[in-house]
Amino acid sequence: MAVKKILVVSxxxxxxxxxxxxxxxxKIYDCDLVILAGDLTGKAxxxxxxxxxxxxxxxxxxxxxxxxxxxxxxTIKTIEMSGYYTAVMNREEHEDISSNENRINExxxxxxxxxxxxxxxxxxxxxxxxxxxxxxxxxxxDSESISSFVKEYADGSKTFIDIDEGIANFxxxxxxxxxxxxxxxxxxxxxxxxxxxxxxxxxxxxRSEQRRMNRTIAVIHVPPYDTMIDKAPxxxxxxxxxxxxxxxxxxxxxxxxxxxxxxxxxxxLGVHGHIHESAGVDYVRNSTSGKVPVLNAGSEYQDGVLRGxxxxxxxxxxxxxxxxxx
Numbered sequence: 001m002a003v004k005k006i007l008v009v010s011x012x013x014x015x016x017x018x019x020x021x022x023x024x025x026x027k028i029y030d031c032d033l034v035i036l037a038g039d040l041t042g043k044a045x046x047x048x049x050x051x052x053x054x055x056x057x058x059x060x061x062x063x064x065x066x067x068x069x070x071x072x073x074x075t076i077k078t079i080e081m082s083g084y085y086t087a088v089m090n091r092e093e094h095e096d097i098s099s100n101e102n103r104i105n106e107x108x109x110x111x112x113x114x115x116x117x118x119x120x121x122x123x124x125x126x127x128x129x130x131x132x133x134x135x136x137x138x139x140x141x142d143s144e145s146i147s148s149f150v151k152e153y154a155d156g157s158k159t160f161i162d163i164d165e166g167i168a169n170f171x172x173x174x175x176x177x178x179x180x181x182x183x184x185x186x187x188x189x190x191x192x193x194x195x196x197x198x199x200x201x202x203x204x205x206x207r208s209e210q211r212r213m214n215r216t217i218a219v220i221h222v223p224p225y226d227t228m229i230d231k232a233p234x235x236x237x238x239x240x241x242x243x244x245x246x247x248x249x250x251x252x253x254x255x256x257x258x259x260x261x262x263x264x265x266x267x268x269l270g271v272h273g274h275i276h277e278s279a280g281v282d283y284v285r286n287s288t289s290g291k292v293p294v295l296n297a298g299s300e301y302q303d304g305v306l307r308g309x310x311x312x313x314x315x316x317x318x319x320x321x322x323x324x325x326x
Contacts, residue, residue: 005031010273014042016080017304019119026130038139038221137164140181181222198257216267223254223272228282229296230254270294
């Protein structure tokens with residue numbers, strides 16, 4: 001295999017700006033493949049309520065504002081750059097939806113699919129021009145409905161490959177994907193017990209070509225436990241950061257089962273996300289005392305920043321890992 005560049009990103013959480021930057025990534029980074037390692041969708045829908053006088057009510061990051069028609073487009077852009085969605089509606093629609101949890105869920109599901117579809121369509125057009133594929137999977141914050149949506153989109157595309165709990169090939173590389181996480185305080189849609197993670201990952205690796213582990217990239221959304229890339233603020237019972245000496249106390253929140261899998265199978269590289277503030281590269285000791293590099297590109301989606309990790313690979317293995325921010 002000639003020298004190839006692979007860009008890894010994760011946890012875009014619906015940020016319109018981050019997705020726009022991702023669509024230009026092959027040209028900017030001169031990469032041959034892009035991996036999007038989970039958490040594709042936004043956190044919530046912000047209603048923009050049409051008033052009778054032609055203005056709009058909207059709550060932006062906790063502040064209530066009344067905006068004019070000529071401010072609507074820029075307001076939508078500001079909100080969606082930070083990973084939230086918007087829905088413009090009249091007051092009667094807002095009152096109806098606000099009082100009905102099922103309607104709220106229906107609205108969110110409809111909007112997140114619509115916005116994700118728009119982002120993927122933009123990416124597909126530009127990647128096709130550059131003859132670059134996107135290997136994609138949902139993360140723990142994405143619903144199973146979004147998982148099905150991604151699979152259906154990828155099935156109809158020559159550019160996207162859904163790797164969630166699957167195996168794909170790029171040149172002589174084997175890529176394994178797994179988008180679920182261990183349990184979190186947030187009760188996100190795609191969380192599993194450590195036992196279930198271990199069972200599913202063992203099944204995935206057993207289905208792969210074992211002789212190619214030295215050319216295998218394990219794309220697992222949650223990082224391995226007790227590494228430099230799984231540190232997050234420790235939380236109190238009411239989900240507030242624990243502060244000591246004026247600083248937030250950090251703790252390991254990655255998966256023990258993922259660490260065991262990396263130690264057992266020893267792939268060439270582990271690619272992770274999930275913990276936004278723990279960008280970096282670390283190593284896990286395998287069963288023969290060798291070292292498996294593991295990385296987390298990190299995420300600053302709320303600021304519209306695209307964090308990434310640019311891999312340079314050759315027949316000899318990993319030539320370089322460079323963390324990027326743009």
